[in-house]
Amino acid sequence: MSQKRDDHAPGAPGAIESMSFSLAGLRAGFVRCTPIALGVAGYGFVFGVLADRAGLSAAEATLMSATVLAGAAQLVAVEIWTDPIPVLAVVGTTLVVNLRYLLMGAALRPWFRHLSPTRAYASVFFTADENWALTIGELRSGSRRGAFLLGSGLAIWAFWVLATAIGVTVGGSVERPARFGLDFVLTAVFLVLATELWEGRSTLPAWTVAAVVAVVTARLLPGYWYVLCGGLSGSLLRAAWYDG
Template identity: 45%
Template sequence: MSETVYVDNNREAAGEVTFGFKGALAGARQAWPLAVGGCADGLVFGVLAHQSHQSLLEVFLMSALVYAGSAQLLVLHLWSLPPVFWPIVLTTLLVNLRMVLMGMTLSPWWRRLPPLKAYGTLFFLSDETWALTMGEFARERRDAAFLLGSGLLMFVGWIGSTLLGCWLGGGIADPAAWGLDFAFTAVFLTLLLGMWKGKADILPWLVSAVVAVVAARLIPGNWYILLGALCGSVVGAMRHAD
């Protein structure tokens, strides 16, 4: 991959952005500790996916095409045979709406790239790769391939660990004996702690929790997940708009 320089002095963020092998390699080097940590979540997802009667092929396709750990774990909780289509799609959309904001922060540079490089690289966008890339750009090292390198490493690690977890899950006859019946709750508590930004998060989280609990008691099925996420998101958006 030869380095290419893209310049657009008419843009608000003037300067240049490059796309080359050195940037991709730098991204992979910085991302490997995060990729190792992500593999732990991938193993848990794989085991739980097997317990939800998903095959290795289904786990592979979900991890490769969706590539969103929190959304995939939520989908497992909604999974049924046959799967209920709309709740799964809408829940995944709500959980991943933050990617729109992440993409907007990258747009001053990414819109200078050819479409194949820009959109192909953004497929590997995640919370971790976005944070690493923004830190790199803040230090004036603006190689867009940094996101590609870090994202590819985490992508491969995620797929590999989910498949390994699914394979290992076949040898676990009683998930409760290993504490895996609590794994879903534990993973999401960890995700929540990582998302905590301060007291401003209390109201949206509280609304989401109350709506989910009430809906779980009054509405059959798994609609409480979607309703809780939707109400919490609306309250959060209203607070930011004020």
């Protein structure tokens, strides 16, 4: 059975008429995301440690975190980092991992098309999995604070870069960071955030299909194709559920 979207419900894209972009919205996003950013810092510390072991200097690792801001992609990059650097392998693998941002950006479009390109694209640069989920929940609740994504992203960025710098500096003295559970921090944080995206039993088929496709793809294909395949299958089913 298909389900029709109520375009007049609070937070529904059809009900959007305008978006604000203010310092208050930016501050709200930063403050709301700070506890989450502290969790991300644990993951950033792990990246710094691994970057040190891969031979990156403190300046190189910190610059990567400041300009790339993609935890999973950066970890994949340092895992295959050698001398000479396998440029095609690094670029190709990180491209696959980050293709999920196409879906995440599309989910933001109903709201962000009301912002100027400068504000929209500046905000999207600071998009990570965690603050994206937080922002989607905020906008779906009926909020029109367009700067919320930028503010929350700045919180993620600041703690991520700082933690990377600390991790790469003290990396030589840390043995097996996984034994402290630091490698699971990002997963745990996102699982908690994912609960805010739950819209009720009507979303269960899409969540289920995405999970099953991701698991099957992970077993059949090497690398991180399961990220894209799982997200895309769930999104397509959800779209068909509304429009069919």
